[in-house]
Amino acid sequence: MTDQIGVNSLPELSLAEVLTHAGGPDPVPALLEPAGAVLVRDAGVAGAPALAALAGRLGLRAVDQTEPFAARRDLGDGVWSQPAWPATAPMCMHHELGWQREPPPYLLVSCLRAPATGGRTGVADGRAVLPLLPDALVRRAARHGWILVRRYAAGLIGMSWQEAFPDMDVAAVEAYAAGEGIDLSWGPDHLLTRRTRPALRRTGQDGVLAWSNLLAFCSEWTMDPAVRTYLITALGRAGLPFETSFGDGSPFTAADVEAVNAAYDRVSAHVTWRAGDVLVLDNIRAAHSSEPFTGSREMAVLHAAPAVPR
Numbered sequence: 001m002t003d004q005i006g007v008n009s010l011p012e013l014s015l016a017e018v019l020t021h022a023g024g025p026d027p028v029p030a031l032l033e034p035a036g037a038v039l040v041r042d043a044g045v046a047g048a049p050a051l052a053a054l055a056g057r058l059g060l061r062a063v064d065q066t067e068p069f070a071a072r073r074d075l076g077d078g079v080w081s082q083p084a085w086p087a088t089a090p091m092c093m094h095h096e097l098g099w100q101r102e103p104p105p106y107l108l109v110s111c112l113r114a115p116a117t118g119g120r121t122g123v124a125d126g127r128a129v130l131p132l133l134p135d136a137l138v139r140r141a142a143r144h145g146w147i148l149v150r151r152y153a154a155g156l157i158g159m160s161w162q163e164a165f166p167d168m169d170v171a172a173v174e175a176y177a178a179g180e181g182i183d184l185s186w187g188p189d190h191l192l193t194r195r196t197r198p199a200l201r202r203t204g205q206d207g208v209l210a211w212s213n214l215l216a217f218c219s220e221w222t223m224d225p226a227v228r229t230y231l232i233t234a235l236g237r238a239g240l241p242f243e244t245s246f247g248d249g250s251p252f253t254a255a256d257v258e259a260v261n262a263a264y265d266r267v268s269a270h271v272t273w274r275a276g277d278v279l280v281l282d283n284i285r286a287a288h289s290s291e292p293f294t295g296s297r298e299m300a301v302l303h304a305a306p307a308v309p310r
């Protein structure tokens with residue numbers, strides 16, 4: 001396939017070029033319109049303060065990361081480390097906090113220390129993914145949305161509810177869940193959550209529909225097969241940290257996961273990181289992934305929204 005901007009390759013800009021865009025009051029939508037993501041090469045971002053400052057110059061502010069996928073270290077200034085995740089394991093395509101009613105609209109990802117090998121970040125434009133998916137799958141997802149069942153429990157794969165909701169007590173978690181439209185079921189040592197979300201979302205300045213969900217990312221079929229089998233054998237379905245289905249309750253199958261990942265593969269661009277680089281993403285439109293790496297890669301992430309609400 002020939003590389004096109006937004007399909008297999010990303011626009012790359014220098015910091016000076018990006019800051020030219022920063023002249024207006026709300027520069028990011030125009031910056032991201034061509035592909036849903038832009039790589040700012042050699043932006044000179046060496047830490048959290050510099051990343052937060054760049055976000056500010058682009059008219060963005062940091063937003064909270066309630067209910068993360070995995071624990072991150074707080075680097076200050078609204079900036080977080082990469083998630084606690086084995087360097088040897090890939091992380092497949094996802095939208096950050098894509099289970100929220102309104103996920104963070106933007107994401108700034110910066111490389112503080114490049115890996116020795118591997119560790120590329122994949123980026124896939126959900127607008128380009130959508131027409132590549134089987135019609136029946138898209139119709140069902142568009143009509144019914146998707147359901148996420150997430151279990152929080154200490155000692156299993158995943159997080160305890162106390163880790164996912166630090167500084168929150170039971171009442172605060174219940175208030176958060178009510179605001180997010182999440183059904184809760186408390187057990188003696190676990191919390192079961194269930195929510196329905198749209199599978200397609202309108203993106204960008206013109207509201208173009210994009211595939212934007214975590215149906216595949218949170219599917220039990222995305223887990224390492226040996227781990228999945230072990231959890232189900234040892235603990236039953238309650239051992240699975242995540243399960244997804246279509247919003248009408250019909251299963252999102254292993255074949256569906258394969259179809260979605262094949263579409264992602266066809267349109268993915270890959271960032272080979274250098275220290276100081278910053279990737280600016282439309283987090284609703286573009287999914288991102290991570291490859292295994294060696295060495296001591298260090299990333300910093302800022303979940304962002306417009307500083308002045310649109």
Ligand SMILES: [Fe+2]
Nearest residue numbers: 094095096288
């Ligand atoms: Fe991520």
